[in-house]
Amino acid sequence: MSVADLAAIWFLAALSWLLIGSITPLLTAGHQPIAKRLAHGSACLGGLCGSLAAILVLVSQTTLVLTAWRIMPGLVWRFQVDALSAFFLLVISVVLVAVAVYSDGYVRKYEQKKNVAYLGALLNGFALSMMAVVTVTSSVTFLIAWEVMSLISFLLVMFEHEKEQVRTAGYIYFVMTHIATAFIILSFLIMFGFTDSIEFMVYQQQLMQLPDGIKNMIFLMCLIGFGTKAGVIPLHIWLPRAHPVAPSSISALMSAVMIKTAIYGLMRILVDFFGGGPAWWGQVLLAAGILSAIWGILLALAENDIKRFLAYSSTENIGIILAGLGTALIFKASEQPVMASLALTAALFHILSHAWFKGLLFMGAGSVLYATHTKNINELGGLIRKMPWTAALFLVGGMALAALPPFSGLISEWLILQSLLHLTFDSSGFWLKIAGALALALLALTGAFAAGGIVKQFGTAFLAMPRTQAAEQATEVPRSMRLGMAILAILLVVGGLWPSGILQLTGSVTNRYFGQLDGTRLLWQPVSTVTGGAADMTVLAGVFILSAVLLFGLLRWKFGRGTVVVDETWNCGTPLTPSMEYTGTSYSHPVLMIFQNMLGINRQVAVEREYPYYPKKISHRLQVQANMEAYLYKPLIAAMLALSQRIRTIQNGNLQNYLAYMVGALVIALIWSR
Amino acid sequence: MLEQFLWIIGQGLLVALMAPLLQGVIKKTKARLQNRLGAPILQPYYDIVKYLQKDAVISDQASWLTRATPYLVFCVMLTAGLLVPTLWGQAPLGMAGDLIILVYLFAVARFMTALTALDAGSAFGGMGSSRDMALSAIAEPALFLAAVAVLITGGTSRLGDIMAITVRQDWNVLDPAYGLACLAMLIVVIAETGRIPVDNPDTHLELTMIHEGMLLEYSGRYLGLMVWAAQIKQLLILTLLIDLFFPWGVALTPGVSGLLAAGAVYLGKLLVLGIILALIETAYAKMRLFQVPRLLASSMLLSLLAIMVRIAK
Numbered sequence: 001m002s003v004a005d006l007a008a009i010w011f012l013a014a015l016s017w018l019l020i021g022s023i024t025p026l027l028t029a030g031h032q033p034i035a036k037r038l039a040h041g042s043a044c045l046g047g048l049c050g051s052l053a054a055i056l057v058l059v060s061q062t063t064l065v066l067t068a069w070r071i072m073p074g075l076v077w078r079f080q081v082d083a084l085s086a087f088f089l090l091v092i093s094v095v096l097v098a099v100a101v102y103s104d105g106y107v108r109k110y111e112q113k114k115n116v117a118y119l120g121a122l123l124n125g126f127a128l129s130m131m132a133v134v135t136v137t138s139s140v141t142f143l144i145a146w147e148v149m150s151l152i153s154f155l156l157v158m159f160e161h162e163k164e165q166v167r168t169a170g171y172i173y174f175v176m177t178h179i180a181t182a183f184i185i186l187s188f189l190i191m192f193g194f195t196d197s198i199e200f201m202v203y204q205q206q207l208m209q210l211p212d213g214i215k216n217m218i219f220l221m222c223l224i225g226f227g228t229k230a231g232v233i234p235l236h237i238w239l240p241r242a243h244p245v246a247p248s249s250i251s252a253l254m255s256a257v258m259i260k261t262a263i264y265g266l267m268r269i270l271v272d273f274f275g276g277g278p279a280w281w282g283q284v285l286l287a288a289g290i291l292s293a294i295w296g297i298l299l300a301l302a303e304n305d306i307k308r309f310l311a312y313s314s315t316e317n318i319g320i321i322l323a324g325l326g327t328a329l330i331f332k333a334s335e336q337p338v339m340a341s342l343a344l345t346a347a348l349f350h351i352l353s354h355a356w357f358k359g360l361l362f363m364g365a366g367s368v369l370y371a372t373h374t375k376n377i378n379e380l381g382g383l384i385r386k387m388p389w390t391a392a393l394f395l396v397g398g399m400a401l402a403a404l405p406p407f408s409g410l411i412s413e414w415l416i417l418q419s420l421l422h423l424t425f426d427s428s429g430f431w432l433k434i435a436g437a438l439a440l441a442l443l444a445l446t447g448a449f450a451a452g453g454i455v456k457q458f459g460t461a462f463l464a465m466p467r468t469q470a471a472e473q474a475t476e477v478p479r480s481m482r483l484g485m486a487i488l489a490i491l492l493v494v495g496g497l498w499p500s501g502i503l504q505l506t507g508s509v510t511n512r513y514f515g516q517l518d519g520t521r522l523l524w525q526p527v528s529t530v531t532g533g534a535a536d537m538t539v540l541a542g543v544f545i546l547s548a549v550l551l552f553g554l555l556r557w558k559f560g561r562g563t564v565v566v567d568e569t570w571n572c573g574t575p576l577t578p579s580m581e582y583t584g585t586s587y588s589h590p591v592l593m594i595f596q597n598m599l600g601i602n603r604q605v606a607v608e609r610e611y612p613y614y615p616k617k618i619s620h621r622l623q624v625q626a627n628m629e630a631y632l633y634k635p636l637i638a639a640m641l642a643l644s645q646r647i648r649t650i651q652n653g654n655l656q657n658y659l660a661y662m663v664g665a666l667v668i669a670l671i672w673s674r
Numbered sequence: 675m676l677e678q679f680l681w682i683i684g685q686g687l688l689v690a691l692m693a694p695l696l697q698g699v700i701k702k703t704k705a706r707l708q709n710r711l712g713a714p715i716l717q718p719y720y721d722i723v724k725y726l727q728k729d730a731v732i733s734d735q736a737s738w739l740t741r742a743t744p745y746l747v748f749c750v751m752l753t754a755g756l757l758v759p760t761l762w763g764q765a766p767l768g769m770a771g772d773l774i775i776l777v778y779l780f781a782v783a784r785f786m787t788a789l790t791a792l793d794a795g796s797a798f799g800g801m802g803s804s805r806d807m808a809l810s811a812i813a814e815p816a817l818f819l820a821a822v823a824v825l826i827t828g829g830t831s832r833l834g835d836i837m838a839i840t841v842r843q844d845w846n847v848l849d850p851a852y853g854l855a856c857l858a859m860l861i862v863v864i865a866e867t868g869r870i871p872v873d874n875p876d877t878h879l880e881l882t883m884i885h886e887g888m889l890l891e892y893s894g895r896y897l898g899l900m901v902w903a904a905q906i907k908q909l910l911i912l913t914l915l916i917d918l919f920f921p922w923g924v925a926l927t928p929g930v931s932g933l934l935a936a937g938a939v940y941l942g943k944l945l946v947l948g949i950i951l952a953l954i955e956t957a958y959a960k961m962r963l964f965q966v967p968r969l970l971a972s973s974m975l976l977s978l979l980a981i982m983v984r985i986a987k
Contacts, residue, residue, distance in 0.1 A: 384737040391737075404782040405775070417774050417818075418831065424822060424981070425829040433985045434978070437822050441815035441974065444777075448811035451781060455788045455807055464735050464795030536770035540753055540779075543767065547686070548749040555895065559727050562895050564741075569733040569794045569891065576735075582792065582800025590808035594967045 003060040010053035011064060011081060014093065015131065017046035021124030029117035036107060039120020043100035043127060050093030050131060057086035058505045061512075065137075075198070080137045083509045084272060088134040088264045090505070091352055094491065095256045095359045096127050102363050102484025103249040105477060109370050110247075119159060119247065126152045126253065133261045138198040139188040146184065146261075150177045153258060156250045157242045166245045173242035176228055176235070183225030184265070187218045191273075200268070207273045215274065219281050222269050223288070229262035232322065233292040234632050236315045240299070243314065244307035244375070248366020251307060255314045256359035260351055263321055270325075271344075271513050276332035283435070285326030290439050292319025297449045298599060301456070301591050302624040304584040305375045306365040309457055310358065313401060316446060317354045320416060321347050323439060327419045330427065332514065339422050341514040346415035348506040353408040353495055357400035360488040364394035367481055368461060371474040377457055377584045382466040386474040391462045393485040398458050400492045402451035406541050408495025408502070413447055414535050449591070456587040467578045497537050585622055592622065599624050682756060682766045689755035693905035694718035696912070696948050703952035718905065725898030733794035733891055743790040744892065744899035747783045751906040754779040757833070758913050761936040763841070763926040764834035772831040773821055776914075777814065780866075780907065784810055787900070791888035798878070802887020805963060809872065809884065812970045813865040819977035820862055823855035824918045826984050833914075837921040851983035854976045856919045861973035863915050867908045869951060871961040872969070912947050916940070 021042025025035040057064060061083065069077040081089060103123065107116040129152055132145035154177070158170040192198060194214060195206045207215075224235065231239035239259075243251045270277055296316030303309040324347030331340035367390045368383065369375050384391040396407065403413035420443065423436030466472040476482075495502055569576050592601055602623040609615040650661075698715035705712020732740050756767040757776045771779070788807050791799035825831055828839040865872045868885040878886040885904065892900050917924075923939030925932040961969065 382735070384739070399782070399785070402781075402785060403778065404785055405778055410775075410778055413778070414774050421822070421825070421831055422829075424826060430982075430985055433826075434982060437819060437978070437981050440822065441819045444818045445811060445815040448781065448807075448814040451785050452788075452804075452807035452811055455785065455792070455803065459789055459792035459800075459803070463737065463739070463789070463792045535772065535775050539767060539770040540775070543682070543756060544749050544753045547752045548745055551745065551749060551752075555726065559895070563729045564894075565729065565731045566734050566736075567731050569735055569796045571796060576795055578795075580797055581795050582797050582804065587800060587804045590805055590963065591811070593964060594808060594812070 003056055004062040004064060007053045007056035007060070007062065007081070008064050008066060010049045010056065011079070011089075011135075012066070014046045014048075014050035014053060015079075015128065017042045017049060018124045018128035018131070021046060022121045022128060025117040025121040025124075029115060032111070032116055035117035036104065036120055039117065039124060040100045040104045043103075043120075043124050044097055046124070046127065047093045047096035047100060050089055051097065053081070054086040054090035054093060055505070057081050058083060058090070058508045061508050075138070075140055077141050078137045079132075079135045080200075081135050083512045084264070084267060085135045087348060087505065087509050088260065088351075089131060091260055091355045092127065092130050092134070092257050095253065095355050095488070098359060098484045098487040099123075099249050099252050099363070100484075101487065102252070102366075102481050105479070105481035105484075106247070106249050106363075106366055106370060108478065114159070119156075119250075122152055122156050123250070123253075126156060126250070126258075130257060130261055134264050137200050139192065139200070140198050142200075142265075143181070143185060143188065147181060149258065149261065150181065153177075153246075153250075153254060156254075157246045159247050159250070160245065163245070169238075169241035169245045173238045176238035180225045180228035180235075180262075183221045183228070187221035187225060187269070190214060190218050190221070200273075203273045208275055212278075215277065219270070219274075219277060222266060223284070226262040226265045227288065230259045230266075230318045230322075231292075231315045232288055232318060233295045233315055236292070236296070237629060237633065239315055240308050240311040243311035243362075244305060248307070248362055248369060251310075252359045252362035252366070255311060255362055256355040259314060259318060260355065263318070263325070263347075263351060266322075267325065270329065275513075276329050276340075279330050279333035282326045282329030282331075282333060283432075285322050285329060286435070286439060287326075289319040289322030289324075289326055290442050292316065292322065293446045294319075294442050297446050297453065298591075298595055299624060301449060301453050301588045302599070302622075304378050304460075306368060306377060306457055306461065307362065307375050309453060310361050310365060313450065313453065314354075314358060316450065317350065317358065317401075320413075320443065320446070321350050321354070323443065324350060324416050324419065327416075327423055328514070330423065330432070331419075334428055336426065337514045339419065339426060341510040342415065342422065343419035344510045344514060345503065345506045346412060346419050348509055349408075349415055349499075349502060350412035352502060352506075353400060353412045353492065356488045356491050356495070357397045357407070357409055360393065360397035360485050360492070361401060363481070363485045363488075364390055364397060367394075367477040367485070368474075370477050370481070372470045374468075374470055377460040379468045380461040380466070380471045381464050381578060381581065382462070382471060383474055384462040386471075387462075387476045389482045390477055390485070391458075393482070393489050394462070395458060396489040396492060397485075398454035400496070402454050403447045404451065406496045406537050407492045408499065409492070410537070411496060411499045411502075411535065413443075416443060452588075452591065456584055460582070460584040460587065464581050465576070465578045467581070497541055499537070585620075589622065592624070600630070678766070681762075685756055685760060685766050686752055688760060689758075689906055689909060690752060690902070692944070693902065693909040694722060696909050696944055697905045699945055699948045700952045700955075703949050704956055707952065707956040722898050722902050725901065726895050728894040728898075730892075730894030730896050732893070732896070733796075735795040736793045736891070739786075739790045740793050740891070740896070743786045744896040744903075746786050748899045748903040748906075750779055750783045750786075751903045751910070754783075755906060755910055758910055759834050759837055759917055759924065760913060761925055761933055761940055763837055763921075763924050768832060768834040773825070773833055774831055776833075777817060780910075781814070783903065783907070787888050791891070794891040796891060798883070798887050798890050802878075802883050802885065802890070805884045806888060809865065809963075809966055809970075812967050813862055816858065816970045816973045816977065817862045817866065819974050819981070820855050820859040821918060823851060823858070823977050823980035823984060826981060833917050837917055837924060838926065840918075840921050841924065841926065849983070849987075851980040851987075852919070854980035854983070858973040858976035858980065859915055859919065861969060861976075863911050864951070864954065865966070865970060866911045867951070868904075870955040871958045872966050874960050909944070912944060912951075915947065916943050 021039050025039040028035040064081040066079045110116050129145055129149035136142050154174050160166050195202050228235040243255050293316045296312050300309050300312035324343050328340045328343035400407035400409035403409045420436050420440040424433050604621045606619045607615045608617045697718040702712045702715050757765050757771040759765045788803040791803035828836040868875055873884040889900050925936035
């Protein structure tokens with residue numbers, strides 16, 4: 001049996017498990033414990049089989065083709081797993097395993113309130129539809145899978161629909177995701193119009209010959225369509241609303257994986273069909289990516305809700321991924337394949353590590369929510385003592401998000417910064433070089449802000465004194481939830497210390513499109529004619545551990561154990577109370593003040609006083625107005641409403657009128673076809 | 675293998691043991707400029723030894739982070755010290771980490787420090803932590819931009835290689851871009867070492883404190899390690915400035931006499947830079963917190979100009 005056959009069996013097994021997982025819980029919905037086990041067990045097995053299949057395909061560099069179902073002549077449902085599909089299949093499957101394990105504990109939160117069988121079934125269906133999105137082979141089947149994915153995720157967002165806030169978020173998500181789908185349909189229609197085919201295989205061969213104007217039109221449609229789904233600023237408005245209100249296990253899947261399917265769509269069309277395209281495509285992607293990254297993290301910094309912080313951070317990370325993709329396209333257009341490979345590797349690596357740490361962090365936020373019933377960090381505090389495991393795992397995810405060593409976030413950040421450095425060093429054109437340096441600086445700024453955001457979230461929620469009774473009474477979450485988080489935490493460490501394995505997997509994708517880059521040796525080998533950078537975390541970690549052991553031993557030997565006295569925190573003579581602690585709002589105050597003109601900050605300070613220098617009470621409110629939404633969406637919505645008013649003259653709800661339209665249409669059609 | 679090992683140990687010791695001396699020189703210079711006698715130059719050594727011997731008091735709110743962070747931060751700084759070339763034209767771990775890795779090692783030390791500052795629940799720690807994360811975030815792109823202005827001549831981010839290239843070019847590197855980038859880097863150095871006009875290293879008053887505010891809750895051995903690590907960082911940042919802008923005199927060929935000469939030159943450069951820092955600190959007043967981003971922004975603009983000049987050449 002060849003490797004391809006083996007991979008095909010694993011892939012089919014993955015699909016079958018997920019199919020079983022999406023049906024059987026519904027049949028056993030009466031017995032919730034059984035339904036729960038069935039759903040999470042199948043999702044976990046499906047994820048494992050999917051990961052195996054994806055790794056087999058990537059390592060052996062084969063392509064699987066499976067014909068599943070002839071829907072009608074000319075429309076065949078076929079799965080094809082090539083290197084690009086396999087990579088995204090891997091991203092989906094690995095996170096799915098962790099989420100399935102985690103959900104087993106997390107859904108206890110809904111016991112006696114909701115039917116978790118539906119949640120489990122939808123989880124499986126969601127995973128299945130995402131796997132289908134990245135593996136189908138024609139535009140029609142892609143759109144079917146895409147729409148199913150959108151609808152299931154909408155249902156999942158609406159799981160707690162009795163809350164007003166959830167319904168609003170769900171509605172906005174529903175509208176935005178269909179705007180995205182509309183643009184994607186348009187771009188596929190244009191492709192169909194010029195090639196007379198719905199097959200991706202035909203597109204791969206023919207789309208390159210299209211006239212430039214059409215190509216550019218398809219590019220812009222894709223950018224808006226997939227950009228909306230990915231949450232690129234300014235099309236992100238649904239993301240920080242919808243992701244936080246979904247059940248946390250689902251938020252993890254949505255933020256870590258679902259928005260990546262949009263990146264898959266972009267890569268499939270821009271890299272696979274068009275082979276890169278003109279340089280300005282790359283420049284637009286780079287600019288959009290950098291804007292998303294910096295704006296996303298600034299908005300994230302203002303958040304006091306852990307899950308909203310993470311959602312905004314997703315738009316930031318999607319920005320980083322787009323910047324990598326854009327840089328790759330720029331290099332491809334100027335025929336520097338090695339650099340293009342480096343940049344694409346950076347994007348792919350970041351897709352993987354973002355999936356891991358964002359999955360982990362959303363599950364961590366879910367654990368906090370599970371234990372304390374609040375996501376507002378200003379109502380938390382001191383959780384590190386009540387929930388030591390969750391705290392440690394959240395810290396691992398947070399450090400990876402802030403691109404700190406020794407986690408895999410640093411490797412992807414390093415790769416992105418290296419490719420931007422090479423844009424400055426080796427690209428042609430004065431302004432492109434300047435843009436490279438500027439993009440580098442802005443991404444460095446983004447990384448530093450991300451670190452600040454994590455310090456704020458973790459420091460306020462987990463450290464110091466509990467601010468409310470809920471935080472005081474928190475207990476550690478069930479073992480399955482900790483295990484689910486630990487899986488991703490371990491992957492983050494492994495990916496950071498031994499990135500060569502992952503680089504081999506990304507290598508099979510980049511080699512297919514750009515070539516000539518030995519993935520495993522990327523971090524040591526010079527990537528251009530001149531010497532490149534170097535990053536070998538294994539050596540650094542070794543030296544670090546050695547020095548720590550030496551230091552500890554030396555201090556013990558020279559100065560003895562030393563005693564540690566535990567005492568109250570000094571607070572200028574008065575006892576410390578939780579209200580004196582720094583809150584999340586005060587923590588991000590300096591940054592928000594520095595960027596207040598950009599963000600549109602509304603700050604109100606009300607002072608009650610009898611004597612001028614001794615105020616009785618000062619209340620401080622800080623609100624980010626989100627200028628972008630005000631200036632961009634308000635006019636759009638107003639225009640839409642005005643347009644709808646006009647349409648009302650035709651669509652007036654009068655049955656006779658509609659019948660008249662039908663008769664008219666019929667007459668016109670008859671005359672037309674005569 | 676043995677040579678490599680000795681090299682690593684040697685540079686580690688050099689960095690760790692030189693750092694308090696630099697601090698002593700800066701403090702003495704400042705004292706003399708202010709017409710004070712000042713503490714002896716070796717005082718920072720005495721202080722560190724004293725701290726390391728003492729018992730520690732920690733807060734009843736503190737978690738394991740308070741106990742772990744001093745060791746973590748100190749060892750990260752030592753590891754970072756092995757990525758910066760000092761006497762020899764290559765760093766002992768130059769093959770394992772470039773400028774980007776170096777900056778992110780500094781970042782992880784800062785992250786742990788800022789996080790642990792919140793551990794005791796005191797508002798002073800929060801104040802220092804939040805200010806440090808805001809200002810250092812803006813200092814980081816400034817550092818990268820200033821470095822890129824130099825790196826662009828060599829097309830590499832490895833410090834050893836860029837030094838060799840600069841040294842080989844001799845005095846030809848002296849152009850407007852060089853001056854602009856050097857000035858930009860100097861501003862970053864002041865911000866990163868936490869000195870006036872950005873931060874005041876001598877006090878922890880609420881109005882001025884940034885870095886010192888975060889150290890308020892440490893005592894005994896923990897404080898000793900944190901103070902020592904901050905001094906090592908100061909040394910490393912100055913060494914980075916030397917490596918990027920004044921690498922001449924570094925040993926490029928093997929030999930004991932060459933190394934000794936390079937050592938003397940390196941020491942001289944450090945002392946001169948230390949004195950310059952002390953001069954700036956004496957001549958200027960501390961800036962308002964919200965003025966600092968403007969200073970850093972001007973540093974970034976200078977670097978951008980430098981990069982433009984370099985590219986146009």
